[in-house]
Amino acid sequence: MATLQLGVVGEELIPQSTGYGVLIGLGIAFCAVILVALKIQKAYLAEDAGTSEMFMVANRTVGTGLTASAVFSSWMWINETVFAAAMCYRYGIAVPLWWATGLCFQIALMAALGVLAKIRVPYAHTSLEITKMRYGRVGHVVYIVLNITNNVFGCASMILTGSQLIFGISGMHFAAATVLIPLGVVLYTAVGGLKATFLTDYLHTAIALILIMYFTLSTLTHDAVGGLGGLYDKVAANAANNIVAGNYEGSVLTFKSKEAIIWALILKFGNLALVVMDTAFWQKSFATEVNATVPGYNLAALAIFGVPWGLGTVFGMTARALHNTPYWPTYPEPLTLAQVNAGLVMPYTVKALIGNQGIVAFLVLLFMALTSTISSSMIAVSSILSFDVYKTYINPKASDQKLVKVSHITVVFHGCFITGVALALNYGGANMTWIGYFRPILSCPGIIPLALTLLWSGQTRLAAILSPILGFFTGLGIWLGTSYSLYGQINMTTTGMGVPALYGSIASFFSPALYSVLISLYKPYKFDWRIFLRIELTEEAQLAKSSIPQPSSDTTSTASKETPADGERVIFPIAHDPVRGTSVQEKNPKIFFTESATVPLDEVQHPFDEPTLRKLYWWHRVAWAWFVVIVLVTFIAWPMPLYRDYIFTKSFFSGWVTVAIFWQFFAFAAVVVYPLYDGRHDIAKGAMGVWHAMRSYAGRRKEQ
Template structure:
């Protein structure tokens, strides 16, 4: 049990109640939903539905799922910690740094839909184009990313639940994957989309409630003006090194800028993760661009608003009598343990605020794990990219679903074991999330070139990621040693070595990819991607018909889908260009037009300007909440009506 400050303030039963109780409720509800969809909408869990949702997900659920995938426990905890430590600049740069890769992925996603309409995973394309060597290299990179992000989720959850409730860390690491595995086993990717929506809506509700308490009703703050006054006092008591005038309220922040660079690198590493491509594959072709663009804008509101509320709130209130440990400030150990968020929540909302933090962390962990880090993306990778590619190329849909079920359970146990090891070895959630780009970013450019550059060679796809990763890891360790004279977890966590490693990993392939490619360039025909075929799921059709479920045959479904894809190919080409233009505009706005003028002038926020900033924060929070909550309902209103009508009348929705 932790003895940090005022924590733990609950007994371990509260932690078990949240993880086991809520996890069980979600597992039961999603399993029942999957059963009802099969009963009333004739949705059979064959391999195509289980792993691609028949490529039918609309923009609202795609946006919700993107927000869910990107909202890790680290998103909530580390953004708050950086906001507390470095001020308002880091709250902005955290969100901007990670939003740019999502925008980039909007372009990759639509190009994938256009060039390979029948793909089950992105790595299928890699194998089809480069053969086994390139396929294995990128598959290993994707799997490493998925393992470490899933582990990061569990490490963050274990730290918070242990510190706040005294719950055993090993129990946390093993119980979190349990509920996720259950509803994924029964429902596949569509169940995860629906669950992600519920989780993300709850996060937005708690976030908005916290913002209103902090900035309108709290006795300790209660208004943007009062927050500004408290932050000015805090800047005098604890000036921020590297900030203009030592102020918390300035965009001129050396370390705030480094936060943006670190998470730019960390964010781009996610484009190697097959789970984001899995969402693109599951999307209705016409919904892909809108889903990812809306998802990037909505996700920005999560770290931006959370850190502006809890991070700045912690910095403002720490030097007032309302702070639980006043006059003692937070220790480095407490800050590194991500306790800024629960401390601030306790100050403004009491124990109820800490419960809200635990619920948000629970939602973030289970949502991100179900989104593919723990389940469908890994099962897709194991099922299609290893089993079907190298063990049983003629596997039927039933066999693939069986293998995917084994993969779900195995991966859940593996990540839990690794998380326990890293937790007790002293690795923090911040260390893992900031270092992942150093290991993975070397594969980003080669992956993008697979879809966009026909000349990239087999040698480049194999050598560039490996060389870049070795160079970035060496740079990371070398800079840490040069600056501190020793290599430890603490010195490797320093911003300068971390930025050096991330940026080298991201930029080295820009030089290495063409250099190696032009030694022996290729001239690949992208039309070959359309040779990829869907799986034979006829066994599921027979089984469903014997159970009384009316379904189209696999051949009928495939013919209908091919006709539809051929008819919208030109629309997808236009959508690709639109996605590119929109992504560039939003990225330039977030990284240059908005922050750089304030950075260049070393502007320190006035009370009026800060009040306007908080208004914008509320607007962005409401925008994200409305899009994520209401758009999926509006888009699926007909299906929802048919579903409830079918349940009431006990007849199929098609009747």
């Protein structure tokens, strides 16, 4: 037995040594793989992570397939795997579908915002650059705090949950697990940058989806389950022991579940914040090719749907069928609510049906889900600290090499920091359920003001700064006030109830929109979108200037003759960029750069040519149309007709789960197989380079 800090009592399903072996071994393996991949990229594909453009936004050359895989991997948190099963067990069959609908629309929204950012701010590195250009230093700092808080809290909560799960099934101390989970990620992310996370995200995705399909099919085909029909029969026969308050007739086989829909709504708000307020998703959109943002993100939005729906349904229902039988690891002890909230439903089911090898595979799946989240978080926070803090406020004249060095340091710093936050949450008694209820209140206030930064020219600086702050305190007050009003006290238990969290989330999300409009109307102002194009001009000028060799002492007199007077415009030499084609100056020789890079708006031209801009505007329309379709289908047309007095029949249940499993295979094709096809030319080029290098080496050895 292993007693968790939260009072959860977990069964030690595997030895501690196995847990240590999996965490350390996989961390070393991924470091080795990414180091080899980076060497191949640099040698044969002309991609060098030693530049800030490559480190932060992967040279903006990532194609559709790899984009879909990376977005899918970054969004495949433990929630979509382990906790979808736990909440399905707790509230019934409605949860996994609600969970799936709460994952895809945010990615579709991010596709629309991402392509709009390409149009209006074509060469931004982080979303915070946009806020600085529009709202100045105070607004910049406010959104830095909002972004880092959202990122750190979300990432630390994943580490917290993973450490509790590993402790609960292996007995490894959760402090050791908390340290080991991010360790390997820090190493390969610090070396490889964003492109490294794209590559490892692909590996994470491939391995995780194979394991998900293996778990799903192995569970259904086990003799104790007996296929889809057998699973339905066992759950139906065990109905008296599976009563869920708030469900139609207390059944776990009905879609009409009050608690499930409350959970789903809170999840939708929280997940929306985790995407829009996470710089990692903006960075991935900045890193994509012009034609890859919308199809890549929307392919991931469709693919992610199958993970919580299929896995959560199969494992949640199987646990309901077996939790009071001798197959269950804790039998004859019942499964407690604390164990469910800690996410132990899925590993217990795996242990019951697949055995120790299944638990080892589960740990691998857990590692994949955790590290994919952590790696994207590290790059995001690293970019904020290096680009938005260090370069903006500490060393504005930092060279490209200096910026990359600082990025490496901040990756390590962030790894240490989130480890400390995760430990603090652990010792403070938090669990994933409570965090899931609190996170929307903390993260939602910035969503609408940040989106309006790109969508509405009328949002003023004061509105953008005050509305998220007021929104947070509004949501916090309603959350705590409702908890006290309904339950008479404020503590971890009452604030972890669904209704207060839902009311607080709604207030946190919607109130900033009201505050923004009212404050903006106080002193109206219309923003000129052309100002955003100065981001590129500023960065090109600064990087060009920092790259100019300083004159030696014997050339001082010559240099002094060429030094312009204060206020005089001067052209800095700007290198040809293979991604952008030609530099801004080459396309528009009339543009000059001053010390402050203050270019008159009438002289600013968009870096994209007309055909590219027309294509982007077309993608923008497609993205918004697709977003509307996804919302209408997944919020209304699909789930709402099922929310009635109806218990799934055997045939309907079989069809329901069959489609969910089919979706897993579609996801595998979309984000594992298709990226290989999409990147076939680069793969072939890299493979040929390695082959020729090996032959050359073998030839030299033979001559010696």
